[in-house]
Amino acid sequence: MLRLTFLLRRKEGMSRAEMQDYWLNVHGPLVVAHSAKAKMLRYVQVHTTDDDHSRLPGRRGQMEEPYDGAAEVWWESKETMLAAMRTDAGREFDRVLVEDELNFADIKNSTAYYCYEYPQVNPTPENIVATDRSSLVKLYFSYRHLPSLSIDEAQWYWRTHHGPIIRRQAQSSGILRYQQVHADEHSFTAAVNRSRGSTVEPYTGHAEVWMDRSAMGNAIPENRAASRRAYEDEANFIDFGRSVMFLAKEHVMVDHR
Template identity: 40%
Template sequence: MLKLTFCLRRLPSLTLAQFQDYWLNQHGPLVRRLQPALRMVRYVQLHRLENDLALGMQRVRGAPEPFDGIAELWWTDEEAFRAAGRDPEARKAGKLLVEDEAKFIDLPRSPLWLNREEVIYAERAAVVLP
């Protein structure tokens, strides 16, 4: 599997709640609609929690400001990713996604990279795929 990890920071004009609502209810369905052209096999949104547990853990560890969310996009392999990059329909879909992302993501402050997972430990019950 090939995975793209995208660490998101919201636009300064949005609250965390506004950012997460748009991401889940507007951008998420757009990604789902464009998925066939992009050849993705999985898309996951990790929404930051802002509560006493999260803030306490951050303080204890002396951690920097957390990202507002993380998106994970999965392809079966590098060739599927490259094939999408060669397809005009996929490039058009990618352009639509970036245009939409600019409405809620501070793109210059939101790093992304391709990676592969190296699972060190996973209990069967904890690994649930839709």
């Protein structure tokens, strides 16, 4: 499946709550109404929580300011997406979306990237969702790689070295689900950002971690050791100062899986 991840910052003058309310109750239904024409398989809004996100980086040091959320769209394939969006209806849909995005988002300081998922800790069926009414949260860790590495080298290390480290210690870390989302289809990414006037460099990808709040910050020795191993290995490929972390809740608006 091909996926589009769109990291959003709110429009100047809006609070996060106001932005998320418009996004969910006005923009969301607009996307849903056109989702069949766009051949969307799934559409999810990921809303940043009101947690103190300054505590998340820990030993990683100063990181970028959290986004206000992320829009996630899936298609069965790249070919499905292209076929849908190259029709008159698809082009009209994109025009309508761009026009409405300006009512709640600072598009210049937001960024989108096409990507593919690499599940690491993945229960079947994939039905873990961090809803508003549950104690689950979804951790978003969007990163850019070290300048000494190419994007291919960073993603290869992330997939073949870091992924197994996190999988082995998932239980002691309280992780219910973990997947790597690797940026890809770079020409499409450049086109979607150019069409919206974004000036933000896309990320190398992002990690998604679902966990229960009761497991977060657990001071047991196993958890502390797992956190230390994760931090130490991340430093081999992640440029922390150009990366971002935030906690979020999910609103599933289209799901035809």
